[in-house]
Amino acid sequence: MTSSLDPTLQTIGKNLRRIRVASGRSQEGLALDAAIDRTYVSQIERGIANPSILVLKKIASCLDANVSDLVVGT
Amino acid sequence: MTSSLDPTLQTIGKNLRRIRVASGRSQEGLALDAAIDRTYVSQIERGIANPSILVLKKIASCLDANVSDLVVGT
DNA sequence: ATGTGACTTGGAGTCCGTG
DNA sequence: ACACGGACTCCAAGTCACA
Numbered sequence: 001m002t003s004s005l006d007p008t009l010q011t012i013g014k015n016l017r018r019i020r021v022a023s024g025r026s027q028e029g030l031a032l033d034a035a036i037d038r039t040y041v042s043q044i045e046r047g048i049a050n051p052s053i054l055v056l057k058k059i060a061s062c063l064d065a066n067v068s069d070l071v072v073g074t
Numbered sequence: 075m076t077s078s079l080d081p082t083l084q085t086i087g088k089n090l091r092r093i094r095v096a097s098g099r100s101q102e103g104l105a106l107d108a109a110i111d112r113t114y115v116s117q118i119e120r121g122i123a124n125p126s127i128l129v130l131k132k133i134a135s136c137l138d139a140n141v142s143d144l145v146v147g148t
Numbered sequence: 149a150t151g152t153g154a155c156t157t158g159g160a161g162t163c164c165g166t167g
Numbered sequence: 168a169c170a171c172g173g174a175c176t177c178c179a180a181g182t183c184a185c186a
């Protein structure tokens with residue numbers, strides 16, 4: 001509930017983008033590996049989506065990171 | 075997808091229960107504070123629910139913990 | 149005070165496109 | 168390669184009765 005513009009989601013989005021770019025990967029490539037939609041990765045990075053832990057876990061795994069790395073600062 | 079009996083969800087459930095019991099609180103009391111249903115807390119602790127980060131964040135806040143504490147071991 | 153199955157519904161997540 | 172939107176599908180979210 002109250003999904004849009006939530007500071008927690010914003011922070012996670014920034015964390016994801018930072019880690020993804022640092023690994024030199026595109027949203028599309030990551031989405032393909034994680035078996036999720038490319039537009040959904042975009043939504044998460046922009047902080048307008050409220051993903052489940054399973055989705056977050058899949059993304060973290062494909063980035064050789066863990067979920068804790070994605071939620072730092074929340 | 076593949077929600078039931080997922081090892082990630084099981085671990086999070088165990089983490090939650092450990093932290094909650096350590097703070098001497100009941101599922102009901104926690105659910106009341108976090109403004110979520112008592113049975114939903116039960117489902118998360120049993121690892122059969124796949125909660126969103128916003129739900130996880132609310133629970134962590136009420137336990138004076140952060141989301142990272144709930145996802146350790148995943 | 150907690151586990152559990154069944155239920156409804158809003159939103160998570162997908163798929164098509166565009167600039 | 169990414170932001171953004173519309174129109175979907177399907178599961179997370181939230182509730183209930185009962186054990």
